[in-house]
Amino acid sequence: MTNRKILSVVLLAASALSHATIHPSDTLLWLRRTPAPGTATVTCNRTTSTARIAADELRRGLGADLTADIRIGAAKDLSSEQYRIDIRSGHCVIASRTDVGALYAAYDLLRQRQLRLPADTAWTSAPSYGLRMLNHWDNLDGTIERGYAGRSLWQWSDLPGKLSVRYEQYARANASIGINAVVLNNVNAAPEMLADTCLRKVAAIADVMRPYGIRVFLAINFSSPAAIGGLPTSDPLDAGVARWWRRKVDAIYALIPDFGGFLVKANSEGLPGPQDFGRTHADGANMLARALAPHKGVVVWRAFVYSPSDADRAKQACQEFLPLDGRFADNVVVQVKNGPVDFQPREPFSPLFGAMRHTAVAAELQITQEYTGFSNHICFLAPMWHEVLTADTHRPHDGCTVASAITAMAGVANVGDSPDWCGNTLAQANWYAFGRMAWDNALTPQQIAREWIALTFGLKGKDAEPIERMMLMSHEAVVDYMMPMGLHHLFAWGHHYGPEPWCDVPGARPDWMPSYYHKAAPDGIGFDRSSRGSNAVAQYADTLARLYDSPQLCPEKYLLWFHHMAWDAPTASGSTVWDALCAHYQAGVDSVRAMQKLWQAVSGKIEPDIHESIGRHLRTQLRDAIWWKDGCLQYFGTFSRRPLPAGVEEPMLELDEMRRFGLDIDNYTCPPRGFF
Numbered sequence: 001m002t003n004r005k006i007l008s009v010v011l012l013a014a015s016a017l018s019h020a021t022i023h024p025s026d027t028l029l030w031l032r033r034t035p036a037p038g039t040a041t042v043t044c045n046r047t048t049s050t051a052r053i054a055a056d057e058l059r060r061g062l063g064a065d066l067t068a069d070i071r072i073g074a075a076k077d078l079s080s081e082q083y084r085i086d087i088r089s090g091h092c093v094i095a096s097r098t099d100v101g102a103l104y105a106a107y108d109l110l111r112q113r114q115l116r117l118p119a120d121t122a123w124t125s126a127p128s129y130g131l132r133m134l135n136h137w138d139n140l141d142g143t144i145e146r147g148y149a150g151r152s153l154w155q156w157s158d159l160p161g162k163l164s165v166r167y168e169q170y171a172r173a174n175a176s177i178g179i180n181a182v183v184l185n186n187v188n189a190a191p192e193m194l195a196d197t198c199l200r201k202v203a204a205i206a207d208v209m210r211p212y213g214i215r216v217f218l219a220i221n222f223s224s225p226a227a228i229g230g231l232p233t234s235d236p237l238d239a240g241v242a243r244w245w246r247r248k249v250d251a252i253y254a255l256i257p258d259f260g261g262f263l264v265k266a267n268s269e270g271l272p273g274p275q276d277f278g279r280t281h282a283d284g285a286n287m288l289a290r291a292l293a294p295h296k297g298v299v300v301w302r303a304f305v306y307s308p309s310d311a312d313r314a315k316q317a318c319q320e321f322l323p324l325d326g327r328f329a330d331n332v333v334v335q336v337k338n339g340p341v342d343f344q345p346r347e348p349f350s351p352l353f354g355a356m357r358h359t360a361v362a363a364e365l366q367i368t369q370e371y372t373g374f375s376n377h378i379c380f381l382a383p384m385w386h387e388v389l390t391a392d393t394h395r396p397h398d399g400c401t402v403a404s405a406i407t408a409m410a411g412v413a414n415v416g417d418s419p420d421w422c423g424n425t426l427a428q429a430n431w432y433a434f435g436r437m438a439w440d441n442a443l444t445p446q447q448i449a450r451e452w453i454a455l456t457f458g459l460k461g462k463d464a465e466p467i468e469r470m471m472l473m474s475h476e477a478v479v480d481y482m483m484p485m486g487l488h489h490l491f492a493w494g495h496h497y498g499p500e501p502w503c504d505v506p507g508a509r510p511d512w513m514p515s516y517y518h519k520a521a522p523d524g525i526g527f528d529r530s531s532r533g534s535n536a537v538a539q540y541a542d543t544l545a546r547l548y549d550s551p552q553l554c555p556e557k558y559l560l561w562f563h564h565m566a567w568d569a570p571t572a573s574g575s576t577v578w579d580a581l582c583a584h585y586q587a588g589v590d591s592v593r594a595m596q597k598l599w600q601a602v603s604g605k606i607e608p609d610i611h612e613s614i615g616r617h618l619r620t621q622l623r624d625a626i627w628w629k630d631g632c633l634q635y636f637g638t639f640s641r642r643p644l645p646a647g648v649e650e651p652m653l654e655l656d657e658m659r660r661f662g663l664d665i666d667n668y669t670c671p672p673r674g675f676f
């Protein structure tokens, strides 16, 4: 059989992804430290459950060679979650203002010891943001929207009576990286989440989270008053509706005194919201905020909105939210996805960052890999997030980054009930990276990768280098083989895994079609968001607007995001748009091969079953990278009518074949055993 035939047989074989046995240490995440010999002597001036956890972690983790003294409450100069650690005398003193500060200190100390910090050190640490939150997209039926690591952690039918042991393991993992808030359920929220029976279950989970410094939040459905409260309306300005929410909130706090608040997706993708009643997002958010304020709860209101009517979806969040800047109550945080469209492999940062000057803004990142290969592909997301956080908004002046424009970070969780939590060992690094960056936004992807590799595999220096390189190149690889040069939304209609730039579903919303975004045609490719097109560039500060507006100056990585370019137009790298595009797709495939080699180089240094399992993922990833390259280049080639430039491999798959299996995800998830 030819390579092409074998590949299509493999792709078409109906078989699910084989799940290898999961190594027991995978369940321990980055906390699989080898216990130091002996038990440390640890004293603590408090006996609350949080303080006890901190002391116990140190007792178990430090070993007999270090004694520790935890002093909570004395350090008045520290902020609430901040801590100071001093081991200069050979004896460790931990000072914090609060119990949770001491807990964070304990995890940091243990981490630093494993990373082999110098013996005579003292340091303080405080979080970059007060709210560091995971958003679970978990449904009451146990499914997870865009989840690739099994079913939901939350065993709703067993709650509140029976608690899974994983709840506490999960709380501990979060606390160890500083995550302090968790939204338990999907933003596409079922109104039933607020039913009294459900709330008792939520309270049981909150009880497990509390000692670990984690506050529980719920995503709510805006029409709950009508859906489960028997009210004729859910209009936020209706007195009965406001009363219903007040009572509901009071009832929640009676069960969960430290309840965090609500996360709201409103008037987005068909969900109800204040606009259904002629009200604004601010009207809706502020009504909820008033109900929560007496309890110190917050409303996290999402800015992920777009309607089918507008000519450019990328502009809509700004159009709807900027006029409301300054009109949100103090306990409202507007949560903005990192890019203006929707968690694509690469987007420029959302222009709402920096522009909302009088509103608390959170960045929403997607830890679950909906658009970066699910848990099948190895894609370390820290480089992407770092790119966003360090982007200069130039607002109100040069040097003001996205990181400095936000007050909170939220990440869509990649956690499920799979024994390895995230679907593969490397995906755990994304959970870890999110927590670490939310705690310290100055950490670089390299620092985080190094930490994670050392904590997870016990490898450092030269031994760790191949994994570090593989992780650090992986995001760019995914961008290259999926959507280079600013292309976006080329995903298949029925799922967000493989390519379907040719997708054409009669009657579907145009802005759900890839062609809306790539605009490939005989005259060129890309979405014209310049001043000659949708003028989305004008939503950025002048310096950036000018840069992005010019096809000559616009960074190549965003070129087709902002410009419709002729196939033969020259690029900054001295090639043509078509040739550059082909080169990127090829580079993506080549990068995955390089990742395979790097992974091969650590065989023998990693538990064999983990090594083998990641090896399988990489084979799948290579197959898919080829599939993306072949699909996109052949399809775009029908417009460009230009040959593949030298160095770009001939396709293995025919466009017609790909068109046939493109809609059926079950038919191509099997690893191509023995093929590559």
Ligand code: BDP
Pocket (backbone or CB within 6 Å): 145, 146, 187, 188, 265, 304, 342, 343, 370
């Ligand atoms: C999209 C997801 C969809 C989510 C939506 C959101 O495909 O499942 O509901 O984002 O963030 O990317 O609300």
